Amino acid sequence: MSQANRVVTVTINPAIDQTISIPNFTAGAVNRVRESQMHAGGKGINVAAFLADFGEHATATGILGRANDELFRRLFSEKGIVDRCVRIAGATRIGVKIADTALRQTTDINFPGQTPEPADIARLFAILGELATEHEWFVLSGSIPAGVSAEIYAQMIRLLAGAPAGRAPKVVLDTSGEALRQAVLAGPWLIKPNIDELAELVAERPATAADIVRVARVLMQRHGIASVVVSMGKAGAVFIEGVEAIWATPPAVEVQSTVGAGDAMVAGIVAGKLAGLPLAECARLATAFSVAAIGRIGSGLPSLAAVEAARARVAIRPISDG
């Protein structure tokens, strides 16, 4: 575990997640709520929470609505996350997740968020510039608010790459659609698309693990990306770095909520990198984070013991080319 702050997570479109448990949720009928919880969410903020629970110091930046930032402030102080988020006028959007514990599925209802002003974005970039020289890893995660350029992550990657020689941080990118397409052109260090996001990016649906590796290697060579992780829900994830390609499969688990599974995986990858783990062990740890996360509703890891237990049950196998 680190003594210094080594990781910054960036969340430009955070959300407050309201998870409502409704067994056998039915549209067009009266539904009774069994339980309701509100959590400070947003993908980069989730990543910071997972890292903090694992004992890593993290700094969170991005954009928060000033009107309802108490839940975020509470999360940051509880977990010891350094708060460098820009506050903007208005409220952070709320995302309602209807967790159906009987049918084991989640229905999402997403409110639109605030559009940051150009001056807000300029403040965020100034903060990134400040943080760049003192941190080794930047995690850029999630969608882009309405009214903000789809090139914003590409611009951030270029800004971070311009840090003094030898001090440029490594960028981990987890987004989708046009934001992903633009950011890939700027050469992030690692991308973690899920299989659908990858298929959209390369306009082809890889049919086998070897196909995923082939497609990932093209992206790596073309854009100078060092590492690609393609997640596939309960089928696990394929990790490609250098000459290695590994398929990590989670054990069959009781799913409470798959919300944040991808964020947990991203946090686990960064935690593995901070610990200097080889790729296979990084894949094992990242998968264990995701498995621990889906066993609970809420932010962060249920416990370190849950991660350790899951870690032992992840299956790792190399993927051969061709």
Ligand SMILES: Nc1ncnc2c1ncn2[C@@H]1O[C@H](COP(=O)(O)OP(=O)(O)OP(=O)(O)O)[C@@H](O)[C@H]1O
């Ligand atoms: N049903 C499941 N059972 C076991 N493990 C799962 C399940 N769903 C997800 N995972 C684990 O979480 C990882 C990431 O999941 P997934 O591929 O769904 O990410 P994602 O689509 O990016 O999710 P997110 O909505 O959080 O962005 C998987 O690689 C796997 O290890």
Ligand SMILES: [Mg+2]
């Ligand atoms: Mg995802």
